Amino acid sequence: MKIATETFIADLEQVAKTRSQLAHYLTQMADTLLVQEVGLEREREDILKVSENFRKGLFRLLVLGDMKRGKSTLLNALIGENILPSAVNPCTALLTILRYGETQKVTVYFNDNTPSESMDLQTFKSRYTIDPTEAKRLEREQNLAFPNVKYAAVDYPLPLLKQGVEIVDSPGLNDTEARNELSLGYIKNCHAILFVLRATQPCTLGERRYLENYIKDKGLTVFFLLNGWDRVQDSLLDPDDPEELAAAEEKLGRVFQANLAEYCQVDGVDIYEKRVFAISAFQALRLRKKDKNADLTGTMNF
Numbered sequence: 001m002k003i004a005t006e007t008f009i010a011d012l013e014q015v016a017k018t019r020s021q022l023a024h025y026l027t028q029m030a031d032t033l034l035v036q037e038v039g040l041e042r043e044r045e046d047i048l049k050v051s052e053n054f055r056k057g058l059f060r061l062l063v064l065g066d067m068k069r070g071k072s073t074l075l076n077a078l079i080g081e082n083i084l085p086s087a088v089n090p091c092t093a094l095l096t097i098l099r100y101g102e103t104q105k106v107t108v109y110f111n112d113n114t115p116s117e118s119m120d121l122q123t124f125k126s127r128y129t130i131d132p133t134e135a136k137r138l139e140r141e142q143n144l145a146f147p148n149v150k151y152a153a154v155d156y157p158l159p160l161l162k163q164g165v166e167i168v169d170s171p172g173l174n175d176t177e178a179r180n181e182l183s184l185g186y187i188k189n190c191h192a193i194l195f196v197l198r199a200t201q202p203c204t205l206g207e208r209r210y211l212e213n214y215i216k217d218k219g220l221t222v223f224f225l226l227n228g229w230d231r232v233q234d235s236l237l238d239p240d241d242p243e244e245l246a247a248a249e250e251k252l253g254r255v256f257q258a259n260l261a262e263y264c265q266v267d268g269v270d271i272y273e274k275r276v277f278a279i280s281a282f283q284a285l286r287l288r289k290k291d292k293n294a295d296l297t298g299t300m301n302f
């Protein structure tokens, strides 16, 4: 599969056009309901709301996954810059919305009466990421890192975002219900989910629990990204043995298939191939940092 930045953006333009047409048809439908006075006021309001969303052309993509699966790295690779904090060390602690803005800045919004606060990316990275020891302590105490923060919004002048795409990075899911609520509660505001798993640690108990409790039968569009597929080779006794690599990849593929197949059924049709991708966000980011328009073929669908 070829993920060329140019065609991706052209596709999004097409999506924007179709959405605007749909908005027009829906408004017509709502008008018809009004004229006919058929007592469907609530339905009419819903139709108008959907129409308004279509008109705004917003497409919101939420990146979910357990801690340290490479969510932030993946987003950085997608946009081709190291915008979001991603590392072995600092953990994403806030829901972070990446959206279009002429000038690059971060705004932090609070859920109490504190006025929103703007800052540059560097300040944001240093002030609002937490180290893993801190993350573990908060998890034990069932506390949030920044309880009065609603979310952060990163404005960035990227063509991809100009089409109305918003990409949402989320703190890693874990056993802290309060923190999961933050990420999972946001699901309903999003059009599609990228669920990031670690290739070399297929479907942990925690991950199966999130899928079962929050994703199953919710009518969501979920793509599963088996990230860090490059690590499969590193985990071999002989990393240069192509047969050992092929056998390991096949075995992993079977385990993921067994766990994820049930989430890739639409109206009884199996769309596993269209929903599950083995990737290396790390390699993709490396390529994109060298060349903005790099062809990421080698980093997708190993």
Ligand SMILES: Nc1nc2c(ncn2[C@@H]2O[C@H](COP(=O)(O)OP(=O)(O)OP(=O)(O)O)[C@@H](O)[C@H]2O)c(=O)[nH]1
Residues within 6 Å of the ligand: 065, 066, 067, 068, 069, 070, 071, 072, 073, 074, 085, 086, 087, 088, 089, 090, 091, 092, 093, 170, 171, 172, 173, 227, 228, 229, 230, 231, 279, 280, 281, 282, 283
């Ligand atoms: N080898 C390899 N390492 C990766 C890959 N993707 C991410 N990593 C590394 O994994 C570590 C964690 O990546 P992050 O992007 O911070 O992970 P995250 O899911 O955002 O982490 P939290 O926000 O703490 O939940 C970093 O050191 C990345 O460099 C990959 O595809 N391959």
Ligand SMILES: [Mg+2]
Residues within 6 Å of the ligand: 071, 072, 073, 085, 086, 091, 092, 169, 170, 171, 172
């Ligand atoms: Mg992160």
